[in-house]
Amino acid sequence: MPTVILVHGILMNGWEMTLLGKRLEAAGYLTRRFSYPSVHRSLADNTNLLHQFLDEIDDTEIHFVAHSLGGLLVRNLINTYPHDVQGRVVTLGTPHQGSQVARIMRRSWIVSRLLGKGLASLLTNIPLSQRFSEFNSPEIGSIAGNKPLGMGMLLASMAKPHDGAVQLTETKFDQMTDYRVVATNHMGLLFSRSVAAEVIQFLRTGYFLPETA
Template structure:
């Protein structure tokens, strides 16, 4: 049964280096639950969070819906926070972050010591590592946080001391967001969570009810 209002829309934001089409499996599963879904693409490397937040705000202002939920994977979740820091006057809606480094990233900090990696990580990650994000107020929204516990990915090889549990790139503690409405750890990897049916189910449940299903 479709329990989603026709006036509700979900906007999905990808993470670092990923194209928007990687969000297709997640978008498709949400559409099957009755949501209208937009996949938003942004320049995750060459543009900083402040500029990307302004562009995202313009995109959201053109969506014809009363309620706009925001879902960000990895750096996309940080971009959502940048949006509300610089442009807090947004339409009602809930927020879910998937594997987002709210507390920073040991792997990114380690790699950024090398100039080539620093350039590859880009301006958004540089802004995250500067510590500015930690001073941003929490968006006045119901926020759900999903982290992964399947340690599979290049991060654990690039930074062997990554604490467990981790998703292969981020430790669970790095994904934590004090003040979030609900949080959930699932046995998925950092990229694998985009293709997980279980993640999609929990995501849809939070967007509809403001909490994850236990």
């Protein structure tokens, strides 16, 4: 049975992905939650923790489903430990180009203290390294939401369309295999049946469901 690693976003611990995990299990996958200190440790530190976590998993087929900051963590894992990512990857609301919301929020001392090192991680634009090209590139699908419900509504400089936290333009990157926009907001990506169906399809085939008119 293939394993799917669920990687949460900032200020979360992974329980938020429980419903999505159950839907994946109903589709025939074994799920494992990777919980990491998103605020207190750097992206590099958490990448090493994920690498150690994977060492404990005895499975030949491992995929990743990552929300928001978690997607940047998996992409950094690809750069740092290319052999760790042999399966498919789906990111949900991940700011692959760095986060405009994070750039605005870092001006606030209170928010900077609250989000800690996770805030700096969200500012990162992570290109896939030249070293990575020496290995088999994993198929990476990006899912974005377009309902502007969230902290982004309070930020006038946040360009639409967005999911309330991440702009759609930030969820794209050159190396992605497929891309899909779903009518939900940033947190709704974790609970949407439509998103779960798209994730399952990508894990099985490397592509999202055919778009309907």
